[in-house]
Amino acid sequence: MSEDPILIAGGGIAGLTLALTCHQIGVPVRVFESTRALRPLGVGINIQPNAVRELIDLGLGERLPEVGVATKEYGFYTKDGKEIWSEPRGLEAGYAWPQYSVHRGQLQMMLFDAVVERLGPDAVQLGARATGYVNDGGSIRLRLDADGQSTEISGPLLVAADGLHSAIRAQMVPDEGPPIWSRAILWRGATRAKPFRSGASMAIMGTPFLRFVTYPISATDPDTGEALINWIAETTYDPDHEWNREDWNRLADKADFIDSYRDWDPPWIDPLDLIERTEEVFEYPMVDRDPIDSWTDGRVTLMGDAAHIMYPVGSNGASQAIIDARKIGRGFVDHGVNPEAMAAYEDEIRPVAGRLILAGRGAGPDSVVNIVQDRCGGEFEDINDVMPYEERAALADKYKKLAGFDIETLNARPPIIEPGSRVG
């Protein structure tokens, strides 16, 4: 095995999980992250039980409660709070591992701290922006812009984990163009408030065109009874609406959307109050990219959002990034640190990710709301008259199977990386 470190472009959820995985199996690695100083940016994301399992296998289980809360329930409701579908989640549902709703930035910092503790402070080079690559026979050269200087670094393999605007993918797929807008804008924020329903519930409310998604991302403070509550107000516009290019950190003006929620009146949560009390609100256009035919070019492969940016409708983007990292690691265990390992990862994950991207366009598990809207305009006395229980349950199960977290299969399958596995 080559002793030269493999190169990872991007120190987000995907890149840092891959660094920890490589360390676990004895593969040297270096991460190049464009940000000069990592800060806990972003708001809430979900980590599904299949991905929580992998974080636990990386020895991070005890740290998860510090960055989020174990989710107990997941459901769809009308804007008046009437239930369309709800189901238990995580341990409550019978999974052997919990689901976590976490603060994205705190999760990234947790992974970063673990990388620095385990691999040392030089494992992640901050302020190093990947600009391209050169396949060079038996090795690969990563082009970097570090502190305004162009430089190159050589390694046996390169994994591009540089997110939605991946420079590596842009070189690999030069004619692809920008991400594709869905016509929806996600207005995002988090504020402290009393948690609702089970105390750790995720609620998706409203219609296909005007939604409010909310869930706690911290434990409840016993003194105040409050938790950090994440919310996303999703509004859909005409195709000719002028929208701002996707940027996770773009600050928004509440006046652009708050009026849409003034007549909402669910009994167990107050969306308007949450929006009004949130200091910083971010806007993000819901975008994805078409699935592509290949993620690998010689000694470089794509992972995470660089490989498969998808709509966040199944709460699955970060989970898939974590699974990618583990599958790449498994490829190294089975094949060694070489392009065959990347091919094995791509062969297994690319078709699945492509189906998830397309499922997201069809609204994924959220399509239950679209169906109810089509059948009764969202007005009903008894949901069973509109959509029988079995039909709603089948829809929920279908997405879990597609995304690899249906209960029976996940509980029964062996670990992706067996404990004690080493490369070479």
Ligand SMILES: Cc1cc2nc3c(=O)[nH]c(=O)nc-3n(C[C@H](O)[C@H](O)[C@H](O)COP(=O)(O)OP(=O)(O)OC[C@H]3O[C@@H](n4cnc5c(N)ncnc54)[C@H](O)[C@@H]3O)c2cc1C
């Ligand atoms: C600042 C930020 C805030 C986010 N907030 C949310 C949120 O609130 N809700 C949500 O659902 N998702 C959010 N996301 C996206 C979410 O983290 C990802 O969809 C998911 O976790 C997949 O992880 P990833 O590592 O593939 O991508 P990301 O987590 O996006 O990580 C990509 C990393 O690569 C770095 N990078 C980018 N370009 C280069 C380059 N050329 N060279 C080197 N490094 C590069 C980025 O700085 C980042 O650290 C956010 C992403 C970022 C970067």
